[in-house]
Amino acid sequence: MSVPSLEKSRIKVVLLEGIHPSAVQAFQADGYTDVEHYPKSLAPDELRKVLKNAYLIGIRSATYLTREVLAEAPKLISIGCFCIGTNQVNLEAAQTQGVPVFNAPFSNTRSVAELVVAEVVLLLRGIPHRASAAQKGEWIKTATGSFEVRGKTLGIVGYGHIGTQVGLLAEAFGMQVIFYDIETKLALGNAKAVPSLRALLDQSDVVTLHVPDTPQTKGMIGSAEIAQMKKRSCLINAARGSLVDIEALAESLRAKHLAGAALDVFPKEPKTEGEEFVSPLRGMSNVILTPHVGGSTEEAQANIGIEVAEKLIKYSNNGSTLSAVNFPEVSLPAPHTRQHRLLHIHRNQPGMLSAVNGVFSRHNVNIAGEYLQTNPEIGYVVIDMETRDRAESQALKQELDQIPGTLRTRLLY
Secondary structure (H helix, E strand, O other), X not given: OOOOOOOHHHOOEEEOOOOOHHHHHHHHHOOOOOEEEOOXXXXXXXXXXXXXXXXXXXXXXXXXXXXXXXXXXXXXXXEEEOOXXXXXXXXXXXXXXXXXXXXXOOOOHHHHHHHHHHHHHHHHHOHHHHHHHHHOOOOOOOOOOOOOOOOOEEEEEOOOHHHHHHHHHHHHOOOEEEEEOOOOOOOOOOOEEOOOHHHHHHHOOEEEEOOOOOOOXXXXXXXXXXXXXXXXXXXXXXXXXXXXXXXXXHHHHHOOOOOEEEEOOOOOOOOOOOXXXXXXXXXXXXXXEOOOOOOOOHHHHHHHHHHHHHHHHHHHHHOOOOOOOOOOOOOOOOOOOOOEEEEEEEEOOOOHHHHHHHHHHHOOOEEEEEEEEEOOOEEEEEEEEEOOOHHHHHHHHHHHHOOOOEEEEEEOO
């Protein structure tokens, strides 16, 4: 069996922000014994200190890996975002450093969907206002402004993994489901696609957003879009804080055009538990405000811990980059006995593969398998080779390091 060039006991793994213990267990079960597990994010100076010797790091949304921070992590080979979003990592800098970034785009899908559907029920029943009044000793026992969800129309903006789950759960309540997506999507259940965002806003009793943070989606729900929504309808955003103009939403709620809203994400969120949450929506009794906890269930966090840890382990063990968000995706078999594996990460420029193969040709080394994928910026080639010993493989690695345009090489086995 092939022996890794660097023993797993020497590969330092750093997990921050209280990542679920399932991740620690996954690493330890695979033989990684140097695992540091921190309950919260670290201050910048402490983060830099920890990263100096880290090979693998796991973060959530409160740790920012900037270009400057990554530059001080010379041993880092991969980053795991134990969440959906990856905007807390400078993906371009990580790519240039030869560091693939992995995330968990699916593990908390159900948790977010359940929260959204619960908020649909609460908003249409007017529960936030009634609950707030009861806390102050007021007793609003009336059916006025309180509606069943059955027969109402739910408009889903972004019909991806979460959007489809929301639609199926809403249909179970008897809702009519429509959706708008910039790509053609297969409708599940009785959901129906509409041709435009405007058409969706016109028809929906509740609008829920499930799109990523892109230049096209930034501020996609502003004053004009809110005015287009049905009078006394509701808005839910559990996707990205940049999607909604919060001031415009607050104004519409005060003017009683919208009946209510529920937000789990915000343009500016506290970076620590002690920092005050500031929003013009505070104090509004018809608004549900939650602290970015859409995917924060025990089940989701356990699944995320396993999913991302397994991706980091697979890359560390055999070089597979399948599902990396900033890297060419290469799915790799386990190397055969007596074969050595080299990873070569380089700028995507003409002649690079010829130069790489030339190194092996000059040394009369047989290539048993070669796997290459590129994106516009970088190329990633994995070479399984038949060499006599590790010293010869190490010499080949050093020669590959000298090829102009090389970003990083690793002798895996």
